[in-house]
Amino acid sequence: MSQTAAQVNHKVQAFLDDLKGKTIDHVFFVACGGSSAIMYPSKYVFDREAKAISSDLYSSNEFIQRNPVQLGENTLVILCSHSGNTPETVKAAGFARKKGALTIAMTFEPDSPLAKEAEYVAVYDWGENAQAINTNYGVLYQIVFGALHVLENHLAFEQAIDGLNKLQAVYDKALKQEADHAKAFAKAHEKEDIIYTMASGANYGVAYSYSICILMEMQWIHSHAIHAGEYFHGPFEIIDESVPFIILLGLDETRPLEERALSFSKRYGKKLTVLDAETYDFSGIDDSVKGYLAPLVLNRVLRSYADELAEARNHPLSQRRYMWKVEY
Numbered sequence: 001m002s003q004t005a006a007q008v009n010h011k012v013q014a015f016l017d018d019l020k021g022k023t024i025d026h027v028f029f030v031a032c033g034g035s036s037a038i039m040y041p042s043k044y045v046f047d048r049e050a051k052a053i054s055s056d057l058y059s060s061n062e063f064i065q066r067n068p069v070q071l072g073e074n075t076l077v078i079l080c081s082h083s084g085n086t087p088e089t090v091k092a093a094g095f096a097r098k099k100g101a102l103t104i105a106m107t108f109e110p111d112s113p114l115a116k117e118a119e120y121v122a123v124y125d126w127g128e129n130a131q132a133i134n135t136n137y138g139v140l141y142q143i144v145f146g147a148l149h150v151l152e153n154h155l156a157f158e159q160a161i162d163g164l165n166k167l168q169a170v171y172d173k174a175l176k177q178e179a180d181h182a183k184a185f186a187k188a189h190e191k192e193d194i195i196y197t198m199a200s201g202a203n204y205g206v207a208y209s210y211s212i213c214i215l216m217e218m219q220w221i222h223s224h225a226i227h228a229g230e231y232f233h234g235p236f237e238i239i240d241e242s243v244p245f246i247i248l249l250g251l252d253e254t255r256p257l258e259e260r261a262l263s264f265s266k267r268y269g270k271k272l273t274v275l276d277a278e279t280y281d282f283s284g285i286d287d288s289v290k291g292y293l294a295p296l297v298l299n300r301v302l303r304s305y306a307d308e309l310a311e312a313r314n315h316p317l318s319q320r321r322y323m324w325k326v327e328y
Contacts, residue, residue, distance in 0.1 A: 007133065007161050008142050015104050015120040016146040022102065024151055026070045027055040028077045030063045030092050034213040035080040035106075038136050040205025041295045042078075042144045044252065051152055060088035064095050073100040078143060080105065080136065082126070084112020093117040106139055132167035137296045159286040163293050166284050170293075171300045174280045178301050185273055186308035195221055195244045196235075198261055200228035201254030202292060203277075206299045210246065214306045218317040228261040229254070236264060244271040248298050251277045252291030275301055 008016070027046060029039040039057055046055040056068065060079070071077075077096040081089040084107035094117050096103050105118035108126045115121040122143065125134040132138050141160060149157035189195060195215055199207035208225040215223035226235045228247075239245065245265055249258045265272055277294035285293060310317045322328060 007165050008146065009122050009124075009134070009139050011120065011122040012139060012142045012146060015122070015143070016150050018120075019102075019147060019150045022151075023074050024076045024102070024147070025053060025074045026076070027053055027147070028063065028068070028071065028075065028096070028101075029055065029057040030060050030077055030089065030096070031080040032060050032086055032088055033217075034209050035082060035086070035089070035136070036060075037205040037209030037213070038080065038140060038299075039078070040208065041137070041202040041292060042140055044202040045141075045144055045148075045292055048253070049148055049154060049156065053148075053151065060086065060092040063092050064088070071096065071099045071101055075099070075101040076147065077101045077103045078106070078140070079103065079114065079118060080107065080140070081112070081114050082108050082136070084109040084114040086114070090114045090117050104143060106136060106143075108136075132171055132296065132300075133161075133164040137299070138164050138167070141292070156288055159289050160292070163285040163289045167293060167296060170280060170282055170285070170297055174297055174301050175304055177280070178275075178304060182301075182305045182308040185305050186312035188271075189244060189273075189309060190312040192244050193222055195223050195246060196226055196238070197223065197246045197248070198226040198228055198231065198258070199248035199250065199298075200257040200261075201250060201252045203248045203250040203252070203254075203258070203295045203298060206295050206302065207246070207248055209299070210302050210306070214302070214309075214317070217323065218306070218319070219309060219313065219315055220321075228257040231261045231264070236261075239265055239269045241268070241270040243269060244273070245269060246273045246275070246302075249274065249276040249278065250291060250298065251282075251294040273305075 043057045090113045103118040104120040105114045106122050110123045122139050124136045124139040145157045145160040148154035197207035197211045211223040211225040215221040247262050282290050
């Protein structure tokens, strides 16, 4: 076993071993909410790196209802649900298998319905003590870069796994660097009724997740995730000195979109929180994968901002009005 293989989740490695010799021409990423948001960077990876494999990202229920014509025996479906109980995602796994697709599910709960419904399952770690390579983002990248390596002999697999293995050090330094900024953000925004998020490319899923899962779901603050490339096609009309924005700058090819949006926002807005991946220390990580790993760091930093905001607002991130409490 190579050193790289030894660092890969053993369930992912078993999946990759069985993937050898199979023909896959399309990949579907299928999930809901935050589990869907973590898949945006992986979709970006396939768009940039896959030579003969196309990909799509679907919300679980629409995946079933839309019933993509490409779904079949030469399809890989990657699904995720933290609890493994998300009804739409469990149903999507069964739907994909009936169509003959190969399925691998990610979850924190190894005995969950989703784990039992998918052909393969990879369990990730969760919580403050989870190492970056073993989190949901880390395990998903192991699947994605591993599949590209097996199916297309893609050469970035070792660089990606090595980068994931070094990513915890990046997290730790970035969190220390941003600690005071996170507290200042919380104090400045504790009474805001609306906060927008903006990003592009591999980072858009992070903005989307922070908008719908943190601000709307967990803090009951009105929000919307704006794609930096769409900013000048309507949304920029909303900015003035009173409107708060969180703007993310990554390290991938779409960074110029984010920089352009930031430049305009600085002219007319004052409540801007900017997280720039260029300010974090990616020492030792290969340049070829830094753009793909940047969203993971931005996401981890933003979680610390969420913790501070929840504390300042006296509104725990676990508090809900409807989710898991009423029928829906």
